[in-house]
Amino acid sequence: MGLMGTVAGDFKFGGRCTVFLYEGAVTPAEVEDIYGNYRPAVTRAAPIKEGDLVELFDDTAITYEATGGIPVVRKIGGGSGTVYVGRVLNIEKAEVLVPAQQVTALGDLISMKLLRVATVEFTGLAGMTVVEATVPAKAQGANSIDIGKPDTLVYDNTAKKWTFGNGSGGQLVPMTHLEGSTSTDVTGPVLLGIGLVPVKIV
Numbered sequence: 001m002g003l004m005g006t007v008a009g010d011f012k013f014g015g016r017c018t019v020f021l022y023e024g025a026v027t028p029a030e031v032e033d034i035y036g037n038y039r040p041a042v043t044r045a046a047p048i049k050e051g052d053l054v055e056l057f058d059d060t061a062i063t064y065e066a067t068g069g070i071p072v073v074r075k076i077g078g079g080s081g082t083v084y085v086g087r088v089l090n091i092e093k094a095e096v097l098v099p100a101q102q103v104t105a106l107g108d109l110i111s112m113k114l115l116r117v118a119t120v121e122f123t124g125l126a127g128m129t130v131v132e133a134t135v136p137a138k139a140q141g142a143n144s145i146d147i148g149k150p151d152t153l154v155y156d157n158t159a160k161k162w163t164f165g166n167g168s169g170g171q172l173v174p175m176t177h178l179e180g181s182t183s184t185d186v187t188g189p190v191l192l193g194i195g196l197v198p199v200k201i202v
Helices: 106-111
Strands: 016-022 026-032 038-044 053-056 072-075 081-091 116-122 127-135 153-156 161-164 172-174 186-194 198-201
Touching: 016 081, 016 106
Parallel strands: 016 072, 127 161
Antiparallel strands: 016 116, 026 038, 053 072, 053 081, 081 116, 081 198, 127 186, 153 161, 172 186
């Protein structure tokens, strides 16, 4: 059934948040305008439009420092699982419009300011906060506090600090990544979304 004109059933998903859109590789191109002139442009491998559903996703490049505390989202993938979902309300342009050559690595897209900025409404988001967290060293393979994985973060009441651990899987969800080390403890800021509600994708 069509939902055009329906009002009462669609107040909001949850809280609004400024995000970066990861839309895959950015490739320089030329387009012809309505006057027949060619102008510089870009193509994005997985473009996102206003109204699309997106998900938080995890990558070691998405640190609080690298993004300035802004989360990164991508279009909901084709796989199944439980993710944190948002709806794109509006999209702004990227700070840098056309790179000299194709850029594929997420870390480069972030540092070169090639990701577009959007306002996203996340399911259940009631608020956000930043905490200083620690990932203790683990020689057998570094641990990490992962985006969208509340079970990787706990509060150590003895040490009086947030730390990597076997968390509760609740509604205090990391939105930036903190990668650990095999040789030394790593401490840094982690953005947390409060009240986020997971959605199962099938």
